[in-house]
Amino acid sequence: MTLDPETTAVVIVDMQNGFCHPDGSLYAPGSESVIEGCAKLVDRAREAGANVVYTRDVHPTEQFDGAHYYDEFERWGEHVLEGSWEAKLVEELDPREEEEVVVKHTYDAFYQTQLEGYLDAHGVTDLVFGGTLANVCVLHTAGSAGLRDYRPLLVEDAIGYIEEDDREYALDHADWLFGQVVSMDDVPFE
Numbered sequence: 001m002t003l004d005p006e007t008t009a010v011v012i013v014d015m016q017n018g019f020c021h022p023d024g025s026l027y028a029p030g031s032e033s034v035i036e037g038c039a040k041l042v043d044r045a046r047e048a049g050a051n052v053v054y055t056r057d058v059h060p061t062e063q064f065d066g067a068h069y070y071d072e073f074e075r076w077g078e079h080v081l082e083g084s085w086e087a088k089l090v091e092e093l094d095p096r097e098e099e100e101v102v103v104k105h106t107y108d109a110f111y112q113t114q115l116e117g118y119l120d121a122h123g124v125t126d127l128v129f130g131g132t133l134a135n136v137c138v139l140h141t142a143g144s145a146g147l148r149d150y151r152p153l154l155v156e157d158a159i160g161y162i163e164e165d166d167r168e169y170a171l172d173h174a175d176w177l178f179g180q181v182v183s184m185d186d187v188p189f190e
Helices: 035-048 072-076 115-121 134-147 164-177
Strands: 008-013 051-057 100-104 126-131 151-159 180-182
Touching (some): 008 035, 035 051, 035 126, 035 151, 100 115, 134 151, 134 164, 151 164
Parallel strands (some): 008 051, 008 126
């Protein structure tokens, strides 16, 4: 299997200060540890001429006011609030003007965002995932991609986590159900 850069996008999920920086409210060392891997994946995509997409998890302070059931602030506390330092991508990832940045408000980057329209408009069929968290936003976004008939590849050494067991579960589940797990060295650009 090889990836045609013309029809491939590297998707970097939620590599933001709130999750990856020690001062972030939901900091996880396993997320910080993959910053370099995500940057390397972006560099490889750029060199190959593939599309690069970043997602940012961003929450307006009032997003969950009056929520019936789905309330991330109840589960995680307030995090990556709109306009905050936490909501910014880590400085090691510096999107270029032509690269897409998708702002999302849930775990799934396809839900009520421009992501699918962007991918379709650019003829993308294959998605290569890095980012964080393995068993939350990466899993839900990659699963949603598979259900939309994109081919998801999850780059195991570029995917962050809170607990190593959570990462292993997410990657095993993705590999079994809807995608493929590869290492950085096996990302097969033509």
